[in-house]
Amino acid sequence: MTSDNSPLLSHGMGLEPVAPSWPALRLDEVVRLLQRYPQVGAVQGLSWHSPRPFSSACTVDTASGPVFVKRLLQAIRSVEELMEEHRFMAHLQQRGLAASEVLHAADGASAIADDGWTYEVHRIGAGVDLYRDATSWTPFLKPQHAAAAGTALAHMHSAARGYDAPARSAQLLVSGFTIFNADDPLTRMQQYIAQRPALADYLAQRPWRDDVQRVLMPFHARLQPLLNGLTPLWTHNDWHASNLLWHTKAPSAAAEVTTILDFGLADRTCAVYDIANAIERNIIEWLALPSHPSSQRQLVHIDQLDAMLDAYEAVTPLSPQEAAALPALLPLAHVEFALSELAYFHGVLGSADNSALAYDTYLLGHAEWFHSDAGQYLLEHLRQRYAHLMNKEP
Structure with a gap:
């Protein structure tokens, strides 16, 4: 397994990057979480940490392919509040829309509460993340x-x-x-x-x-x-x-x-x-x-x-x-x-x-x-x- 490569900076309220408000996801933390998702398979490492400011998130390489793990403070999102999003996404997928796929844990849950945090796991969708480092309020490339x-x-x-x-x-x-x-x-x-x-x-x-x-x-x-x-x-x-x-x-x-x-x-x-x-x-x-x-x-x-x-x-x-x-x-x-x-x-x-x-x-x-x-x-x-x-x- 590769070790964590935590970001030093995240997006802030202006053009300049700032110190992140929340600690980066750790490899041992992600391994423990993904044990609840047997369909994912063994964790091979963390490949990218998101610079978004309101949560901690990263891309995780696993035996079944890459997944995206996101962690929020429970005061920001409870399990039920995340499931409000997930139910809407499921409706869109049922209508044929390519919304991000939320994975379900072995007990059927699409969101996990643990130690003051709420977690969700997504399968990496099809396509290229052309704008993954773009801040809010920046235009399209063309x-x-x-x-x-x-x-x-x-x-x-x-x-x-x-x-x-x-x-x-x-x-x-x-x-x-x-x-x-x-x-x-x-x-x-x-x-x-x-x-x-x-x-x-x-x-x-x-x-x-x-x-x-x-x-x-x-x-x-x-x-x-x-x-x-x-x-x-x-x-x-x-x-x-x-x-x-x-x-x-x-x-x-x-x-x-x-x-x-x-x-x-x-x-x-x-x-x-x-x-x-x-x-x-x-x-x-x-x-x-x-x-x-x-x-x-x-x-x-x-x-x-x-x-x-x-x-x-x-x-x-x-x-x-x-x-x-x-x-x-x-x-x-x-x-x-x-x-x-x-x-x-x-x-x-x-x-x-x-x-x-x-x-x-x-x-x-x-x-x-x-x-x-x-x-x-x-x-x-x-x-x-x-x-x-x-x-x-x-």
Whole structure:
């Protein structure tokens, strides 16, 4: 067996890598875990450690082929909370979608609790992990990849129809569309905060009601009349190139998505919410914006946006209501994950710096950016793109 090769750094909240928040998986730990999975066979070594920040994960070489082991603090995901993801993934697989395959232990469990941690094991999916070291908010390598991602997202939404599980119970590091999918978001947000004591503790020191009223509510005013046209749907909510595996015949050839990874943010939202998240995560280089105050339009990848949306709509055209909702929803798509992330940084990590960054730069700053020249450029492009559909609204 090879020895551990633990990473020294992981992805942080900015462009620079940081020390990981959680210890790397150890070889003896993985061996002990995989004894519960006899179908895997003998462990031969750990070949790669993920730099993702909220968990510890690695690729494990075994007698039956490589598997992916992920470990989270139980306060972040309980066994039942992980199984909410796994049941959705199983539904997608039953509908023919190439979602990551979760392995079951000898007792039938798809998630294991041990010593304060929760573990899951996945078979390595088909395809190449082209973006495995890419941080969030980095663009596709080329428009062809954006198109492939759009096609795959549309197929995932088609496969998700008929899955009618209720919204998730998980409270940390999840996305969702419950606050602004309402006529009274301030009341919904108050309820959301009250259910998360760490979030309530942090926000007690911030003028959050005034900030929400000033920054977020104007966007909701445009979205609210369109809410009835958005059909509930279980969605991925973290549709970034690094959560996809790829097949390419040659460097210059068109790509296709072969496997969909990481359903950690999946929940019951709607298709337009998932599309908005895909735009927010892939099309805008958020981390590079501060370094380009006068030329931010070049960090909004309109060519990739159109490629992704064209490919999506070739499979599933947007309704007039969905088309009108997309530019209205986009500035709000990040809100619930930002709040959830804030609860994590304050309540689990106890990081004052990251908590402030999550509140000022992510929760408020990302929404405020849509009032900038580059933000308006993006929203206006979407409005013009769908003007012909909006004119068909009753």
